[in-house]
Amino acid sequence: MANVFAFAETRNGELRKIGLEAVTAARKIADETGGKVDAFIAGAPGVGAHAEQLAKYGADTVIVVEHAGLEKYNPEALAATVAERIRGGAYRIAIFPTSALGSDLAPRVAAKLGVGLVTDVTAVNLDGDAVIVQHPVNIGKVMATVKMTSQPALIGIRPNMFTPVENPRAGAVERAEPVGDPSASRVVVKEVKLGSSAKLDLGEAPVIVSGGRGLKGPENFKLLEDLAAAFGNAAIGATRVVTDEGWRPHSDQIGQTGRLVSPQLYVAVGISGAIQHLAGMRTSRTIVAINKDKEAPIFKIADYGIVGDLFEIVPVLTAAVKEAKSHG
Amino acid sequence: MKIAVCIKRVPDMDVRFKIAPIGNAVDEAGLKFDINDFDSWAVEAALQIKDKDSATEVVIVSLGSDSVQETIRKALAMGADRGVELKVARIPFDGLAIAHALAAELKGGGFDLILFGKQSADSSNGAVGAMVGELLGLPVVTAISKLELAGATGSAKREIEGGQEFVEFPLPAVLTIDQGLNTARYPALKGIMAAKKKPLDVRPAQLGEQSVSVTKMELPPERPAGRIIGEGASAVPELVGLLQTEAKVL
Numbered sequence: 001m002a003n004v005f006a007f008a009e010t011r012n013g014e015l016r017k018i019g020l021e022a023v024t025a026a027r028k029i030a031d032e033t034g035g036k037v038d039a040f041i042a043g044a045p046g047v048g049a050h051a052e053q054l055a056k057y058g059a060d061t062v063i064v065v066e067h068a069g070l071e072k073y074n075p076e077a078l079a080a081t082v083a084e085r086i087r088g089g090a091y092r093i094a095i096f097p098t099s100a101l102g103s104d105l106a107p108r109v110a111a112k113l114g115v116g117l118v119t120d121v122t123a124v125n126l127d128g129d130a131v132i133v134q135h136p137v138n139i140g141k142v143m144a145t146v147k148m149t150s151q152p153a154l155i156g157i158r159p160n161m162f163t164p165v166e167n168p169r170a171g172a173v174e175r176a177e178p179v180g181d182p183s184a185s186r187v188v189v190k191e192v193k194l195g196s197s198a199k200l201d202l203g204e205a206p207v208i209v210s211g212g213r214g215l216k217g218p219e220n221f222k223l224l225e226d227l228a229a230a231f232g233n234a235a236i237g238a239t240r241v242v243t244d245e246g247w248r249p250h251s252d253q254i255g256q257t258g259r260l261v262s263p264q265l266y267v268a269v270g271i272s273g274a275i276q277h278l279a280g281m282r283t284s285r286t287i288v289a290i291n292k293d294k295e296a297p298i299f300k301i302a303d304y305g306i307v308g309d310l311f312e313i314v315p316v317l318t319a320a321v322k323e324a325k326s327h328g
Numbered sequence: 329m330k331i332a333v334c335i336k337r338v339p340d341m342d343v344r345f346k347i348a349p350i351g352n353a354v355d356e357a358g359l360k361f362d363i364n365d366f367d368s369w370a371v372e373a374a375l376q377i378k379d380k381d382s383a384t385e386v387v388i389v390s391l392g393s394d395s396v397q398e399t400i401r402k403a404l405a406m407g408a409d410r411g412v413e414l415k416v417a418r419i420p421f422d423g424l425a426i427a428h429a430l431a432a433e434l435k436g437g438g439f440d441l442i443l444f445g446k447q448s449a450d451s452s453n454g455a456v457g458a459m460v461g462e463l464l465g466l467p468v469v470t471a472i473s474k475l476e477l478a479g480a481t482g483s484a485k486r487e488i489e490g491g492q493e494f495v496e497f498p499l500p501a502v503l504t505i506d507q508g509l510n511t512a513r514y515p516a517l518k519g520i521m522a523a524k525k526k527p528l529d530v531r532p533a534q535l536g537e538q539s540v541s542v543t544k545m546e547l548p549p550e551r552p553a554g555r556i557i558g559e560g561a562s563a564v565p566e567l568v569g570l571l572q573t574e575a576k577v578l
Binding site (some may be wrong): 014033043065072074075076079097100101103104106107110111112113114115116117118119120132135136137138139140142143145146147148149150153158160174186187189190191192193195199200201202203204207222231241243250251256257258264275276279282283285287288289294296298299300301302303304305306307308309312314316319321325 | 331335339341342344345347354365366368409422424427438441449450451452453454455456457458459461462463465467468469470471473483487488489490491492494495496497498507512525540542543544545546547551552553554555556557558559560561563564565567568570571572575577578
């Protein structure tokens with residue numbers, strides 16, 4: 001029987017989609033062996049209201065830790081609290097998100113517990129006493145099968161790989177206190193600046209419209225913003241040249257040293273397809289490329305390529321997408 | 329100030345990898361190796377502190393086989409003061425085992441800052457820096473893209489999904505470096521000559537117990553070959569049609 005711990009990430013009191021992905025992944029493993037899923041959610045008072053949602057996606061128990069000192073990400077308090085819960089829980093696996101928060105939290109917890117951690121996991125399976133995970137290495141050019149033998153095994157799941165599936169369970173709420181005093185943490189998040197809430201995150205957007213050097217300047221990203229608006233569910237990405245030039249913020253960069261994304265649709269505009277960029281988006285389901293150079297490497301992986309002047313093509317595409325959406 | 333920078337030697341990624349006959353590693357024949365990108369920015373961050381305060385000592389620590397000496401020398405050529413090789417026959421995949429070896433080396437070293445790259449391009453697990461901080465009981469801030477120090481306090485910016493987090497922490501601390509903090513300098517000829525005479529100690533790595541291992545590596549299935557559907561704006565209607573009927577994403 002494999003009991004599984006799932007860390008349900010929140011921000012600003014809201015449950016993030018990756019939190020449901022963690023519970024979904026946990027439920028699938030637990031069901032293979034008749035095990036239980038304990039979801040863990042922490043934040044400012046009131047965050048426990050999400051317990052119902054976590055139950056709907058498969059949590060047998062929801063551990064709720066509410067404290068004013070957990071309103072913003074509090075790495076030291078959260079790591080201590082999570083480690084304590086996992087230590088007491090006899091779990092085979094503890095699941096974290098491979099997000100900005102989860103990538104910071106999970107290694108701390110692993111070190112506290114003295115157990116193994118693999119992040120950016122795309123698949124999880126049990127094999128006797130071992131946990132077997134798939135983890136892309138060498139900028140996604142090689143897939144590694146990794147065997148984990150610690151009890152529990154800590155894994156960070158890659159966003160968008162475990163589509164949330166409803167699978168209702170009781171979701172009994174168990175309230176717990178933070179371990180130690182959250183206000184005594186040495187590392188303190190003083191401020192969080194978020195872009196407009198309407199802006200979709202690159203990791204979560206079903207469609208990404210991404211621009212490269214071919215855009216020629218920051219002002220021309222208006223073309224991509226219009227195209228993204230036509231899709232209605234799109235985020236804007238960029239290549240490293242674009243962010244290094246300061247045309248777009250570094251947080252928009254997709255590639256080896258930026259974000260790794262796997263949207264349903266990736267529209268690469270004026271992007272030649274440097275290997276470092278491909279590393280960040282090659283797992284997208286459908287790839288469209290618009291580039292004036294028909295020899296550009298991006299066309300080798302694009303499902304649909306159009307050769308030509310992006311300044312002529314993109315506005316026509318925007319109008320056509322708008323038209324298609326209005327009939328949709 | 330005393331700063332340690334932990335770096336990793338990784339293969340150049342701009343190649344088509346082959347799987348070694350052993351089945352759980354890539355074939356290293358013909359691969360070029362260099363310092364991991366994120367780690368080069370960590371070295372640069374340390375050197376920028378040293379630029380302002382020449383009394384700063386920058387120590388490069390790298391776990392690997394003797395080939396890492398070349399990578400350590402590069403960091404010394406950039407301007408670091410001395411290097412330490414923690415010798416292993418082969419770098420394990422288990423981040424915690426590596427973190428134990430680094431923590432054993434760094435413990436009691438009197439470092440004000442211990443810097444890492446955010447993650448390595450090869451094993452891409454992004455865990456060792458924070459684990460070392462945890463093992464040493466030091467404050468940890470990961471994936472920073474801006475850093476300011478004022479006396480015994482630091483502030484840093486972290487990129488998060490759709491925004492930024494501004495973090496304060498006391499020194500000594502462990503930091504991991506993201507893209508955007510700086511651009512790494514190239515070693516100058518003078519630096520390359522000087523680096524040959526800088527101290528580089530070699531010690532056996534005291535790896536922790538390993539519970540994570542790679543059992544198989546394989547090349548992911550190739551995407552179907554790309555397909556150019558047309559030229560210019562006149563190809564747009566066909567594209568939109570394919571997105572609707574074939575790809576079903578519109």
